[in-house]
Amino acid sequence: MNKYMKLAKEVAQNGMNNNEGGPFGAVITDKEGNIISTGNNKVLKNNDPTAHAEITAIREACSKLKTYDLSNYILYTSCEPCPMCLSAIIWSNIKEIYYACTRQDAAEIGFRDDLIYEYLNGKANNLIKLNHIDRENCIEVFEKYKNENKIIY
Amino acid sequence: MNKYMKLAKEVAQNGMNNNEGGPFGAVITDKEGNIISTGNNKVLKNNDPTAHAEITAIREACSKLKTYDLSNYILYTSCEPCPMCLSAIIWSNIKEIYYACTRQDAAEIGFRDDLIYEYLNGKANNLIKLNHIDRENCIEVFEKYKNENKIIY
Numbered sequence: 070m071n072k073y074m075k076l077a078k079e080v081a082q083n084g085m086n087n088n089e090g091g092p093f094g095a096v097i098t099d100k101e102g103n104i105i106s107t108g109n110n111k112v113l114k115n116n117d118p119t120a121h122a123e124i125t126a127i128r129e130a131c132s133k134l135k136t137y138d139l140s141n142y143i144l145y146t147s148c149e150p151c152p153m154c155l156s157a158i159i160w161s162n163i164k165e166i167y168y169a170c171t172r173q174d175a176a177e178i179g180f181r182d183d184l185i186y187e188y189l190n191g192k193a194n195n196l197i198k199l200n201h202i203d204r205e206n207c208i209e210v211f212e213k214y215k216n217e218n219k220i221i222y
Numbered sequence: 223m224n225k226y227m228k229l230a231k232e233v234a235q236n237g238m239n240n241n242e243g244g245p246f247g248a249v250i251t252d253k254e255g256n257i258i259s260t261g262n263n264k265v266l267k268n269n270d271p272t273a274h275a276e277i278t279a280i281r282e283a284c285s286k287l288k289t290y291d292l293s294n295y296i297l298y299t300s301c302e303p304c305p306m307c308l309s310a311i312i313w314s315n316i317k318e319i320y321y322a323c324t325r326q327d328a329a330e331i332g333f334r335d336d337l338i339y340e341y342l343n344g345k346a347n348n349l350i351k352l353n354h355i356d357r358e359n360c361i362e363v364f365e366k367y368k369n370e371n372k373i374i375y
Contacts, residue, residue, distance in 0.1 A: 070356050070359045071355055071356055074356045074359070074360065075359070077360075078356075078359065078360050078363060081363050082363055082366075085363065085366070085367055085372065088372075091367070091372075091374075091375075092363045092364055092366070092367040092372075112290050112313075112375060113290065113373065113375070116284045116285065116288055116289055116290050117281055117284055117285070118284065118290045118291075118292075118310065118313040118314040118375075119272065119277050119280060119281060119313070127271065127272060128270055131269045131270055131271065132269060135269055136269055137265050137266065137269050137270060137271045138271075139271075147360045147363065148360070148364075149352075149354075151313075152305055152306075152308075152309040152342060153305075153306050153310050153313060155305075155342070155350075156305040156306030156338050156342075157271065157306050158350060159334070159338055159341070159349055159350060160265075160272065160304075160306060160334075160338075161271040161272075162271075163350070164349075164350045164351060165353075166350060166351065166352050166353065167354075167356075168352060168353070168355075169355060169357045169359065169360035169361075170357055170360050170363075170364055171354075171357065174357075174361060174364055175364075177364070177368070178364045178367050178374070179368075179374035181313075185309050185312055185313075186342070188312070189305060189308070189309075189339070189342045189343070190342070190343060196312055196317075197308075197311060197312060197316070197317045197318070197319060198317060198318050198319065199302075200318075200319065200320045200321070201320075201321060201322075202224055202227060202320050202321075202322060203223050203224055203227045203231075203320075204322045204324065204327070206223045206227070206228070206231065206322065207227065207230075207231050207234075207300045207301070207322035207323050208322075208323055208327060210231060210234050210235055210245045210300065210323075211245055211301075211323055211327055211328075211330070211331045213235075213238070213245070214238055214244070214245040214331050215330070215332075219238065219241075219244075219245075220266065221332035221333065222244075222265060222266070
């Protein structure tokens, strides 16, 4: 078993045993194999629906390294990232990911990962209601941003 | 203009002017129209690639209300949520969302929202590399979770 995945599994188990959240764990390393951060699901502990294992590990790594850019780092996660976490990984610029359990395994124990993937693919339409209003009023903020050449990340 | 969207726009502008992050703002209200939280993009300020406006507002609301469940709340956002934020909204159980600018507008000023949507739809394959390993070792944590009837959220 990969040693970083073994650690991700242990982190998942500890979080579960402490009732911090779902049974998910993640580890971020640099290219040399040094461990930068670990994270487990802390949704229940922190009252934070965004505190999934991968996001917890990303926040911790960024805080330690004082950057929002993890281009040169690797993520190990005990389960295939849900769409929130997968998108967070993309925003963080991590490009190399190792996962163990699948979205179907997560569905098997009651989590909605698979359903959210279906929703994003247009196959589950009733999850939420998105209403489009006031674009003509808000677009000027974007124009100002572009004109001022603000940082894109 | 909707008054909550007006506030979301102001929050976006302030965050941009203070160089906290991209020009995005969000507001969460209850069904009676009371404002629970606001959030703007703080990726640069906080060195947190997950600190988008909607996620910032969700975390703030959950922290205030001491819950991970925002079923009865409404979210206003100055731009269509990216896949990370849309999934975070689903995980938080918010079901009613109002947005102004679109994912295409965000792409116009350099953000990758649209690209990440395409990636999740299988249309942009080279963003990241997902490697599947060690499922046989990690699946037992899920089985334990299921057997112990832990909370599903």
